[in-house]
C-alpha cells in the first residue's frame with residue numbers, strides 16, 4: 001500500500017482534501033467506529049445512529065467507486081478502541097509510505113493526530129479542510145489587530161468573496177447587507193409549518209439502530225422514529241425540500257418559538273453540512289438561486305445565507321484562533337452545576353420542558369430554543385460553562401466541538417468576555433412571551449417577577465443584571481437595562497433579588 005487515507009465521521013465528502021490525487025489501486029482508505037469517539041460524551045442515540053449509518057453508506061459508495069476501504073464496525077470487544085489503535089494496526093500490517101488525513105474539527109483529536117507520526121513510524125500528512133469558505137489563516141489575518149471581532153463585518157467580507165447575493169457592481173442585492181429586522185415575527189400557526197423531510201431507515205440504518213440500542217442503552221434521547229438522511233443524495237433531497245416548503249417563510253419566523261411545532265421553518269441541514277454530505281457554498285448558491293427565480297423573498301435568502309457564510313464560518317474561525325485556552329474560559333465565574341432537568345425535561349417551565357423534550361426526541365432544537373430558552377436559562381442561572389457546553393455537545397445531532405463550543409461558551413454564556421458577542425443574550429420571560437405561545441400553557445405567570453408562581457426567568461434576569469454590574473454597566477448596549485433596574489423602588493428590587501436568590505438555591509425544583 002502506498003498511502004493510508006484516514007477519513008473521519010464528519011468528513012464524508014467525496015471532494016475531501018485527503019482523497020485528492022489519491023490512487024485507488026495502490027492507496028487504502030480507513031474508516032472506523034471506535035469506542036473512544038462514541039463515548040467521550042453522552043452522545044444522543046440519534047447522533048450515534050446518524051454518524052455510524054452515514055459512515056457506512058459513505059464507505060459503501062467509496063467501495064463502489066473502486067476504493068479499498070478498511071472499515072471497522074463498532075463492537076465493545078474490538079481490540080482497537082481508538083482511532084490511533086486502528087491506524088497503528090493497519091500501518092503495521094500494510095506498511096504504507098505515509099498516512100494522509102484532512103484536519104479534524106476538534107482540538108482534542110487534532111492535537112492527538114498531530115503527534116501520531118512519533119508513534120506510527122511513518123509521516124502523517126494533515127491537509128487543510130477545504131470545505132469551508134474561509135481558511136483558518138484567512139480568518140486569523142482578518143482578526144489580526146481588531147479590538148473586537150464582529151460577525152457582521154466578517155460576513156460582508158464573505159459575501160464579497162463568494163459573490164453570493166451581490167450585484168455585478170459589487171453591491172449587496174436589495175441595497176442592504178442584512179435584513180434581520182424583518183425576521184422577528186411571532187408565529188401564530190399560519191402559514192402552517194411544513195413537515196420535515198423524512199427518509200425511512202434502510203437495512204444499514206436499521207442495523208445501526210439495533211447496535212446503538214444494544215451497546216449505548218443509557219445514552220441520552222431516543223432512537224425511535226429516526227428519519228434523517230444518511231447519504232449525500234438524500235441530503236440533497238432534504239435541501240430541495242427546504243427550498244420548496246420552508247425557505248419562503250424562513251426569514252419571517254426565524255426567531256419564533258412554538259408550543260406545538262418542533263421544526264417551524266428551519267432547514268434541518270446542519271447535520272449534513274457538518275459531516276460533509278452537503279457543501280455550504282452549494283447550499284447557499286441553491287438558496288440564492290431560489291431568490292433570483294422568485295421562489296423565496298430576499299429577507300429569507302439573505303437571512304439563511306448569513307447563518308452559513310456568516311455565523312458558521314465566524315464561529316469556526318474563532319474556535320481555531322483561540323483554542324485550546326478558549327474551552328477553559330469562565331469570565332463570569334459561574335460555578336453552579338447543570339440542573340438535572342436538562343437531561344429529563346421534567347420542569348414546570350413550559351418553554352424549557354418543550355425545548356428539552358424536543359431535544360430528547362429529535363436530537364434537534366432550533367436556534368432560538370438553544371439560544372433564548374435553554375441557553376438563556378443557563379446564563380441567568382450561572383451554570384458552569386463546562387457543564388452546559390458538555391450538554392450541548394452531547395444532545396444535538398449536529399454538535400461538533402468547533403461549532404458547539406463558540407456558540408455555547410461565547411454566544412450563550414458570554415464566558416469569553418464578549419469576544420463572540422458584544423452583549424450577553426440575557427432575557428426575561430417577556431422575550432419568550434413575545435416570540436412564543438408557551439407562556440399561556442405554563443405553570444408560571446410570565447407577568448410576575450415575585451411570588452411562588454412568578455416566571456423564574458424574570459427574577460433570574462434581574463438578579464443576573466444586578467450581580468454582574470461590574471461586568472456590564474459600562475457596556476453601552478446594556479445601559480438601558482441598568483437604568484430600568486435602578487429606577488425600581490428599593491423594596492421591589494430587594495423582593496426580586498430575594499426571589500432570585502431562592503431560585504438559584506432551588507434550581508432543581510423548578
Ligand SMILES: Cc1cc2nc3c(=O)[nH]c(=O)nc-3n(C[C@H](O)[C@H](O)[C@H](O)COP(=O)(O)OP(=O)(O)OC[C@H]3O[C@@H](n4cnc5c(N)ncnc54)[C@H](O)[C@@H]3O)c2cc1C
Pocket residue numbers: 265266267268269270271273274304307308311312313315365366367368370371375392393396398399400403404405407408411412
Ligand atoms: C448554544 C448553542 C449551541 C449550538 N450548537 C451547535 C452545534 O453544535 N452545531 C451546529 O451546527 N450549530 C449549533 N448551533 C447553531 C444553530 O443553533 C444550529 O446550527 C441550527 O439550530 C441548526 O438547525 P438548522 O439546520 O435547522 O438551522 P437553520 O436555522 O435552518 O440555519 C441554517 C444553517 O445555518 C447554520 N447556522 C445557523 N446558526 C448558526 C450558528 N450560530 N453557528 C453556526 N452555524 C449556524 C447552520 O449550519 C444551519 O444549518 C448552536 C447554537 C446555540 C445557541
Ligand code: SF4
Pocket residue numbers: 348349350351352428429430432433438439440442443444445446455456457
Ligand atoms: S412563563 Fe416563564 S417559564 Fe413559563 S413558558 Fe413563559 S417564559 Fe417560560
